[in-house]
Amino acid sequence: MKKLTPIIEWGTLLFCTGTVCFYLFVILYDLIHRGAPSLSWAFISTQPSAGMTKGGILPAITGTVLLTLITAVVSVPLGISCAIYLNEYAIDSWLTRVIRACIRNLSGVPSIIYGLFGLALFVQGLRMGTSLLSAGFTLGLLSLPYIITTTEEALRRIPASTREAALAVGATQFESIRDVVLPAALPGILTGVVLTLSRAAGETAPIMFTGVAFYINSPAGYLNQEFMALPYHLYMLATQHQAIDVVRPLAYGTALVLIMVVFILNLTAFYIRYKHSKNDE
Amino acid sequence: MNIAARENFDKVVKLAIRSTGLIVIVLLGGIFFMLLYNAFAFFLKVSPMDFITGTQWTPSGKLASYGILPLLVSTTLVTIGAMVLAIPLGIGTAAFISEYAGKRLKNILKPAIEMLAAVPSVAIGFLGIVIVGPFLAHLIGQPNGLNALNGAILLSVMALPTIITVTEDALRGVPNSYKEASYGVGANKWQTLIKVTIPAAAPGILAAVMLGIGRTIGETMTVLMATGNAQAFPHGFLGSVRTITATIAIETGEVPYQTTHYFALFAIATVLFIMTLAVNIVGEYFVNRFRKYHSA
Numbered sequence: 038m039k040k041l042t043p044i045i046e047w048g049t050l051l052f053c054t055g056t057v058c059f060y061l062f063v064i065l066y067d068l069i070h071r072g073a074p075s076l077s078w079a080f081i082s083t084q085p086s087a088g089m090t091k092g093g094i095l096p097a098i099t100g101t102v103l104l105t106l107i108t109a110v111v112s113v114p115l116g117i118s119c120a121i122y123l124n125e126y127a128i129d130s131w132l133t134r135v136i137r138a139c140i141r142n143l144s145g146v147p148s149i150i151y152g153l154f155g156l157a158l159f160v161q162g163l164r165m166g167t168s169l170l171s172a173g174f175t176l177g178l179l180s181l182p183y184i185i186t187t188t189e190e191a192l193r194r195i196p197a198s199t200r201e202a203a204l205a206v207g208a209t210q211f212e213s214i215r216d217v218v219l220p221a222a223l224p225g226i227l228t229g230v231v232l233t234l235s236r237a238a239g240e241t242a243p244i245m246f247t248g249v250a251f252y253i254n255s256p257a258g259y260l261n262q263e264f265m266a267l268p269y270h271l272y273m274l275a276t277q278h279q280a281i282d283v284v285r286p287l288a289y290g291t292a293l294v295l296i297m298v299v300f301i302l303n304l305t306a307f308y309i310r311y312k313h314s315k316n317d318e
Numbered sequence: 319m320n321i322a323a324r325e326n327f328d329k330v331v332k333l334a335i336r337s338t339g340l341i342v343i344v345l346l347g348g349i350f351f352m353l354l355y356n357a358f359a360f361f362l363k364v365s366p367m368d369f370i371t372g373t374q375w376t377p378s379g380k381l382a383s384y385g386i387l388p389l390l391v392s393t394t395l396v397t398i399g400a401m402v403l404a405i406p407l408g409i410g411t412a413a414f415i416s417e418y419a420g421k422r423l424k425n426i427l428k429p430a431i432e433m434l435a436a437v438p439s440v441a442i443g444f445l446g447i448v449i450v451g452p453f454l455a456h457l458i459g460q461p462n463g464l465n466a467l468n469g470a471i472l473l474s475v476m477a478l479p480t481i482i483t484v485t486e487d488a489l490r491g492v493p494n495s496y497k498e499a500s501y502g503v504g505a506n507k508w509q510t511l512i513k514v515t516i517p518a519a520a521p522g523i524l525a526a527v528m529l530g531i532g533r534t535i536g537e538t539m540t541v542l543m544a545t546g547n548a549q550a551f552p553h554g555f556l557g558s559v560r561t562i563t564a565t566i567a568i569e570t571g572e573v574p575y576q577t578t579h580y581f582a583l584f585a586i587a588t589v590l591f592i593m594t595l596a597v598n599i600v601g602e603y604f605v606n607r608f609r610k611y612h613s614a
Contacts, residue, residue: 052416057482133339154349158352275447299437
């Protein structure tokens, strides 16, 4: 009995870890195994046809790429600037404590509430209508707290001596940030930005009422018009199509393309982080 | 540029950067104001008592009824189910990674968990329809297996990465001297983990659970796709449910703007917002307690 207990104890933890890995395996295996047959050059380079039962998903891919770019344009400059304020300029006061509390709570706000906010503010309030721009702005706001948090972490890792050296040779504070601190923190910032954008690319709820459409007639996107996006396309094919069984292979193909986009972005981030951590040693 | 110009430029930039720091306050305040404003418009037409105690959510019927209870019970049901499944698995995995796994295994497991966190919720919902649904249907003899249990299983998968990473941080934050003292009096690795490390990390683990709950309550696409979305009052894990998030997702696209129904959706969103805010604040309280406790 005494010999058996360590095995049971160790086995319990191993079982937990194994189950979590099993989940990931099932997700990847099923999507790849059943999605791969649908993948072809035609699938990612042509328009949908015959009431979505045939053809490709080109407009959904271009829509997601454009949407992610707009998200980046909105959230990256603002987020980095806010992080610079928090880490480089701000002293620990009630104001910065409020700002930090806001950031933490913003990252906990459900994405569907960002969708409602985007609907009330951009679509109706600013009269931008349901459009690529409204949806991009909404996702930009959603991404903001994540960009701030990861950028601030990257800035915090730069030692104070680096800043002091720049100031000592006569740089102003902004010059020291621009020419010394930011370049040193760049890999860390980039990792955070790419991870945040990969999350934004997979979001569905915030774009549902702010501009995404099941079908549009052109592969290119216009800022003031509705657009198609991969996650929403998958949702519609999986639940709302009249001939669900007929379009199931297309749904699998879309899911696989979506998860590949997200994972490629993630691997890019891992690579940047890995390469950077090697340089440090 | 001369010194004076550079210093002036420095001041201008400082002011500009400082003003962007305020944006997050404006954003959170703006979201809260937007929700309250529209919820208020709703409560001008429907009494708060009917809203809170109503057991029917039938906004499009002839006699429209806006009772939040069925939605609230649905959300609570799937959240509890997800936590029952995710908390033991999450803590076990975190303990394995921080206490037992070697460096090599860690380097595989940590990216794997980040990968799991990166899977979009709509893809998880899709797998709920094509894998978990048929599996449950087969198991309990239902036609499609789209019910609260399905949603809870999927949500547990989505909450796991959060619970694991935060719990692991908490376990790693426990000072080594605690463990060494435990080993010193003759405890083995398991006894130390159960009796010393996990209790010492308890506030951090509670924070992890809170963050997991926050994520689960607010998750939309998975429950929208996997729980069946029946409007009836929920009856247990094997029945179809319709959560707050799913209701907003389904109905916001259909209702005309500025109607009672439209405002009603903002009212339930306000309830959702307050729930997640409360959960996050409780979680933050535990994080702070954990920090204070171990820095003392």
